[in-house]
Amino acid sequence: xxxxxxxxxxxxxxxxxxxxVANIAVxxxxxxxxxxxxxxxxxxxxxxxxxxxxxxxxYDLVDVIEGRCRLRQAMIRDKRLAELYLIPAAQTRxxxxxxxxxxxxxxxxxxxxxxxxxxxxPAGIERGFRYAIAAADQVLVITNPEVSAVRDADRVIGLxxxxxxxxxxxxxxxxxxxxxxxxxxxxxxxxxxxxxxxLIGIVPEDETVIVGTNRGSPIALEAKSKAGxxxxxxxxxxxxxxxxxxxxxxxxxxxxxxxxIAGRK
Amino acid sequence: MDEQTFPxxxxxxxxxxxxxxxxxxxxVLEPVLFEQIQSQQAFFRGAxxxxxxxxxxxxxxxxxxxxxxLSEQGISLWAVLSESPTTEKTAQLLGLATRISKPRPExxxxxxxxxxxxxxxxxxxxxxxxxxxxxxxxxxxxFGDVNPGAEIVAxxxxxxxxxxxxxxxxxxxxxxxxxICALDLSPTQLRIANEVSAALEPQNNPRPEVASLNEDGKxxxxxxxPS
Numbered sequence: 001x002x003x004x005x006x007x008x009x010x011x012x013x014x015x016x017x018x019x020x021v022a023n024i025a026v027x028x029x030x031x032x033x034x035x036x037x038x039x040x041x042x043x044x045x046x047x048x049x050x051x052x053x054x055x056x057x058x059y060d061l062v063d064v065i066e067g068r069c070r071l072r073q074a075m076i077r078d079k080r081l082a083e084l085y086l087i088p089a090a091q092t093r094x095x096x097x098x099x100x101x102x103x104x105x106x107x108x109x110x111x112x113x114x115x116x117x118x119x120x121x122p123a124g125i126e127r128g129f130r131y132a133i134a135a136a137d138q139v140l141v142i143t144n145p146e147v148s149a150v151r152d153a154d155r156v157i158g159l160x161x162x163x164x165x166x167x168x169x170x171x172x173x174x175x176x177x178x179x180x181x182x183x184x185x186x187x188x189x190x191x192x193x194x195x196x197x198x199l200i201g202i203v204p205e206d207e208t209v210i211v212g213t214n215r216g217s218p219i220a221l222e223a224k225s226k227a228g229x230x231x232x233x234x235x236x237x238x239x240x241x242x243x244x245x246x247x248x249x250x251x252x253x254x255x256x257x258x259x260x261i262a263g264r265k
Numbered sequence: 266m267d268e269q270t271f272p273x274x275x276x277x278x279x280x281x282x283x284x285x286x287x288x289x290x291x292x293v294l295e296p297v298l299f300e301q302i303q304s305q306q307a308f309f310r311g312a313x314x315x316x317x318x319x320x321x322x323x324x325x326x327x328x329x330x331x332x333x334x335l336s337e338q339g340i341s342l343w344a345v346l347s348e349s350p351t352t353e354k355t356a357q358l359l360g361l362a363t364r365i366s367k368p369r370p371e372x373x374x375x376x377x378x379x380x381x382x383x384x385x386x387x388x389x390x391x392x393x394x395x396x397x398x399x400x401x402x403x404x405x406x407x408f409g410d411v412n413p414g415a416e417i418v419a420x421x422x423x424x425x426x427x428x429x430x431x432x433x434x435x436x437x438x439x440x441x442x443x444x445i446c447a448l449d450l451s452p453t454q455l456r457i458a459n460e461v462s463a464a465l466e467p468q469n470n471p472r473p474e475v476a477s478l479n480e481d482g483k484x485x486x487x488x489x490x491p492s
Contacts, residue, residue: 134333
């Protein structure tokens with residue numbers, strides 16, 4: 001077994017890095033892969049909450065790096081999927097507790113244990129970002145269709161090019177098709193036009209994501225959720241499958257369906 | 266003790282240490298440097314270091330690994346000085362300073378005007394992404410886009426075969442005859458000599474444009490006309 005190490009980063013905060021990591025991990029694990037997530041946001045630990053594993057934490061990332069526990073001891077098993085693990089961040093330390101080479105060592109150790117390692121990068125382009133990408137075989141840059149988020153994604157892609165991390169893949173998160181239609185939001189084409197990288201997923205805006213995040217139950221587990229489907233598709237594309245992009249513009253047909261139902265009454 | 270046996274010199278600066286490497290292969294010098302650091306761990310711990318690598322050509326991966334190894338020893342590398350433009354460029358890409366005494370805006374300058382004629386241009390064949398700043402004492406030609414958040418400051422003219430959506434300053438030393446042309450000119454801001462224009466309206470049908478100063482000294486841009 002030799003794991004592929006994927007880092008998810010964005011530059012700007014709050015665009016959905018942690019949510020994406022949790023959902024893609026859940027999707028990969030439901031496809032039968034063995035997955036380990038690492039929360040790289042030391043001092044601002046979140047991924048455990050989103051995955052609903054907060055109350056199981058005994059050891060964390062910094063404990064592993066500083067040798068207070070073995071790697072296996074810090075890997076928390078998910079409550080739903082047997083082959084999904086999380087290495088949580090330390091909440092009481094800061095980014096200076098980890099160096100890029102620490103992450104490379106840890107990731108190398110994990111390579112033989114699992115199929116996929118997903119690293120949740122902190123926001124920003126400082127030390128936290130540097131160690132989060134240090135070990136990555138592939139980097140997914142996530143952005144929202146907003147000018148400020150796209151600007152930061154552009155900066156991050158530039159830094160990744162400078163670090164010779166290979167071409168980044170792009171996730172556009174929280175796209176609202178009806179706003180795009182009214183020209184109130186950047187379209188996926190606008191974003192791609194500027195960033196000029198490979199697109200690996202478009203996730204529609206979906207209120208159930210917030211509900212899932214708060215409950216600690218990623219929506220990629222829910223068959224009906226459209227955002228969940230988008231994350232499952234990203235997982236499949238990571239695994240090398242050619243999955244067509246979701247038709248997000250089904251608002252028309254849904255509306256038509258409602259009208260049809262209303263008309264029947 | 267001649268230079269051959271002691272290829273590394275260490276000097277105290279106002280705000281840290283300056284380590285100067287002598288001649289030799291990087292593969293030889295790097296281990297010697299770390300040997301030296303290992304032997305005086307207490308001295309180096311917590312130090313802020315500028316490294317003069319001479320004509321050494323260092324690629325991104327070498328500099329990254331050097332920075333990481335130094336940080337493991339508790340040493341923060343903040344500057345890399347080099348005679349090689351490649352190394353300087355690498356250091357700049359990694360956000361390291363390349364001069365130790367000059368103020369910041371001088372950092373990105375790589376060449377002096379003396380060795381360049383008036384007709385020299387810097388050719389960049391990639392898209393400049395947000396956060397990139399190019400300063401050059403001659404003309405600048407970009408084959409690619411200038412994205413929002415990127416900056417070009419040229420003493421001569423700027424020609425972009427692509428879209429300009431960032432900031433471009435031509436004639437930065439006051440040359441009022443400088444011009445900026447691009448296939449699509451929708452910049453955040455344009456500057457020629459001391460004139461500044463706010464954002465131009467982005468166009469639905471982009472067309473090549475040339476921006477220059479008119480008779481009144483105001484910045485204006487006109488569509489390119491085949492003559």
